[in-house]
Amino acid sequence: MVSPLLSVSNLHKTYGSGPSAFEALKGLDLDIAEGESIAIIGKSGSGKSTLMHLLALLDRPTFGSIVLDGTDTSRLSAKQLNQTRNSAFGFVFQQFFLNAQASVLDNVTLPLKIAGVGRRERTAQGIAALAQLELDDKAGNRANDLSGGQKQRVVIARALINQPRVIFADEPTGNLDTATGTVVEDILFDLNRRRGINLVVVTHDEELASRCDRRIYIRDGLIAAREAVAA
Amino acid sequence: MxxxxxxxxxxxxxxxxxxxxxxxxxxxxxxxxxxxxxxxxxxxxxxxxxxxxxSVGVDDVMTVTKASEEEPTEGPAEYDPNQIATDGAPGATATALTDDDIDTIADIDGVESVEPSKSVLVDYVRHDDGTRYQLSVAELVPGMRMELVAGEQVDLDATDPELVLPESYVEPLDLGSAADAVGQTVALAVTDATGEQVTTEATVVGVAEPGVITMGGAVPNDVLAEELYDLQTTGAPEAETTRYAEASVSFDTTGGAAQTEALQDRLADAGFTGSTLEDQLGxxxxxxxxxxxxxxxxxxxxxxxxxxxxxxxxxxxxxxxxxxxxxxxxxxxxxxxxxxxxxxxxxxxxxxxxxxxxxxxxxxxxxxxxxxxxxxxxxxxxxxxxxxxxxxxxxxxxxxxxxxxxxxxxxxxxxxxxxxxxxxxx
Known part of the structure; x- marks a missing residue:
């Protein structure tokens, strides 16, 4: 068997300390294979967001290990973690988090700017990423002037621009109407299928979850159920 | 990034x-x-x-006066026959320098040359037979430079008496414009020791802008200054002619402030006070x-x-x-x-x-x-x-x-x- 892209074992995360300590994750194990799409489902407070933050290396676990591509991430320095997030991960958020005043192109090329890519190269890649999402004609517009669906497509272009291996999507369709949401879902799953980019989707939406290869139900910091779509 | x-x-x-x-x-x-x-x-x-x-002086010259031997005290000061009036506040006096003092200063280590200031009191200046005007005469130190409206600085080595006249005198003396004034001759009058008024002539070589310090004064060259001084002291007893309010000492400035200070200390030890321009303007x-x-x-x-x-x-x-x-x-x-x-x-x-x-x-x-x-x-x-x-x-x-x-x-x-x-x- 091929070693998994992300492997999590006995993951614990505790917020605070002493009597007010809150244990968000209580020893969780999970393997994510290369090219897999996975949905993390749970009520608010179940620990699903904490799990995603740990998987995305935005936070460090209190106990337990996260192995990315054979590397124990607890051994990585802050700088290496920054680099890993910048080059291997893409983020799609429910709230878009676009810089409203800046142009669409500037928003999309932000990860490349952080990576230290030159302006010319950034623009070329940015236009290419926008073209994939049929937004290249909006490159010069201000992000604020776009519709919700367009904004989310800009966010996906931003997540794609550094050729990531994993896209973390936190309620990616939560702010969109059903029709637009479906378009965005189609784009994400198309990327997963055709380019082999892993998808980690955190959602309440059963319909979105059902399109993923696997569904992980989280309850009280532990995996309550695992479901795989019969292939 | x-x-x-x-x-x-x-x-x-x-x-x-x-x-x-x-x-x-x-x-x-x-x-x-x-x-x-x-x-x-x-x-x-x-x-x-x-x-x-x-335009006041140069930085390698210091003015040396005789230090008052007594500390200023309250009450009336004792009369000192060597005291003479100075340019300062009315009534201010200084102990005069004698020829002996000049020799002493010249012998002090670091003094390159010493020149007693010969103060000249001109009674009036006049052009042709026009109106007579009062005029003060400042002394020129080599290296000194005045802001001129016309003409040039006085030539210290010239053999003919020359002077630079303040701009404000040009019109009253009927010299025409500032440029016209250059080259004309004016008469200067002094009173000698016997009380007789005598005049001498000098050529105007330049017209000066009024400056803060030399404001309103004419600047003669050495020949003219000598001549005026000689005329003024004619008939005076020798003790009178060899008393000077101050002397200009040239010194080497390459040693910097420390050396200048050392020279001032040596002057002080010999009973003199040396002050540079910097001290005065400080x-x-x-x-x-x-x-x-x-x-x-x-x-x-x-x-x-x-x-x-x-x-x-x-x-x-x-x-x-x-x-x-x-x-x-x-x-x-x-x-x-x-x-x-x-x-x-x-x-x-x-x-x-x-x-x-x-x-x-x-x-x-x-x-x-x-x-x-x-x-x-x-x-x-x-x-x-x-x-x-x-x-x-x-x-x-x-x-x-x-x-x-x-x-x-x-x-x-x-x-x-x-x-x-x-x-x-x-």
Whole structure:
């Protein structure tokens, strides 16, 4: 068997300390294979967001290990973690988090700017990423002037621009109407299928979850159920 | 993130909230404007004094007087037959130097040459048979330079009597224009020791602008000065002719201030007081520097207040951009870069404010100078507010440093932001 892209074992995360300590994750194990799409489902407070933050290396676990591509991430320095997030991960958020005043192109090329890519190269890649999402004609517009669906497509272009291996999507369709949401879902799953980019989707939406290869139900910091779509 | 991009982003961020940034920039503008103006005032006045110094004397000459042997005491001073009146305040006297004293001074180590000042009291000056006018005569030290309207400086080695006449005498003496006056002959009258008034003639070689120190005085060359002195002392007992109020001592300046001071100490040991031009002008410049310092103090207070404005502005910016910072950190931007982004934003605000302030001050200075040129017509050559590149650069860099310091606290807060809590939404 091929070693998994992300492997999590006995993951614990505790917020605070002493009597007010809150244990968000209580020893969780999970393997994510290369090219897999996975949905993390749970009520608010179940620990699903904490799990995603740990998987995305935005936070460090209190106990337990996260192995990315054979590397124990607890051994990585802050700088290496920054680099890993910048080059291997893409983020799609429910709230878009676009810089409203800046142009669409500037928003999309932000990860490349952080990576230290030159302006010319950034623009070329940015236009290419926008073209994939049929937004290249909006490159010069201000992000604020776009519709919700367009904004989310800009966010996906931003997540794609550094050729990531994993896209973390936190309620990616939560702010969109059903029709637009479906378009965005189609784009994400198309990327997963055709380019082999892993998808980690955190959602309440059963319909979105059902399109993923696997569904992980989280309850009280532990995996309550695992479901795989019969292939 | 590349350095260029950090700079560009910080610059753009600084002007994202235009009104807020403009107000902060205005506060800095006021501080930098005031500081530049007060600095410029000090520079202008000191520059004027420096320029004037060249027309008063030269820096390798010191004026030597005999030190009063007695400490000034209260009550009436005892009569000293060697006391003579000096140029100072009315009634001020100094102990005169004798020929022996001159020889003593000449023997002192470090003295290159000594020349007793022969003070001449001219009764009047007159052109052709016109009106007679009073005239004071200043002494010229080699190297001294006057601001001339026409003609040239007196030639110290000339064999014919020459003098430079103040501009204010040209018209009353009926010499025509300043240029016409050059080359004409005037008569100078002195009263000799026997009470008889005698005249001698001299050629006008130059016409001088009135300066602060030589204001209204004519400057003769050596031949004329000798001649006037000889005429004045004709018939006087020898003891009278060999008494001088002061002497000019030339010394080597290559040794710097320490050597000059050592020479002054040796003169003091021998019973004389030597004072350089710097000593004499030191008091004036010290007072001006003091006033400028106080004014600068007020400007700096304004700048500190503006600095607090920067702190405030940036805290608001950090607050506003919480999510943006969180997102950039999630995408791998290091805390150090976040810190630089906000620090540089502060410096940009400081740079814009101080650059505008300095430019405004230069403009205002120009305006003040053109007005003061009319108000202070008695001080030709005075640029009331002058700017030298060093002090302008100091103001701009200083304000940028204050801004950098002010930006530290907000930048630190931004750098420490946790991406997860920044991106949380409820």
């Amino acid at each position: 590349k350095g260029v991009d950090v700079l560009a982003t910080a610059f753009r961020n600084a002007f994202r909230s235009r009104l807020r940034t403009s107000l902060t920039v205005l506060a800095i503008f006021i501080g930098a404007f005031t500081l530049s103006l007060t600095n410029g005032l000090g520079t202008g006045i000191n520059q004027y004094i420096d320029d004037t110094v060249a 008091t004036i410049t010290a007072v001006i520097d003091g006033i400028v310092l106080v004014l600068n103090g007020f400007a700096v207070i304004a700048l500190v207040a503006a600095g607090i404005g920067i702190v405030n502005t940036l805290f608001m910016a950090v607050q506003e951009r919480t999510r943006e910072v969180g997102l950039m950190k999630a995408m791998g931007l290091s805390s150090g870069r976040v810190f630089s982004l906000f620090s540089i934003e502060a410096v940009v605000i400081g740079l814009v404010g101080s650059a505008l302030g300095v430019l405004g001050a230069v403009g205002a200075g120009q305006l003040v100078n053109s007005v003061s040129g009319d108000l202070l017509a008695d001080l030709p050559g005075l640029t009331l507010i002058a700017f030298d590149p060093v002090s302008i650069a100091t103001v701009v860099l200083g304000v940028m440093a204050i801004a950098l310091l002010a930006g530290t606290l907000p930048a630190l807060r931004a750098a420490r932001q946790d991406p997860i809590s920044s991106l949380r939404y409820e």
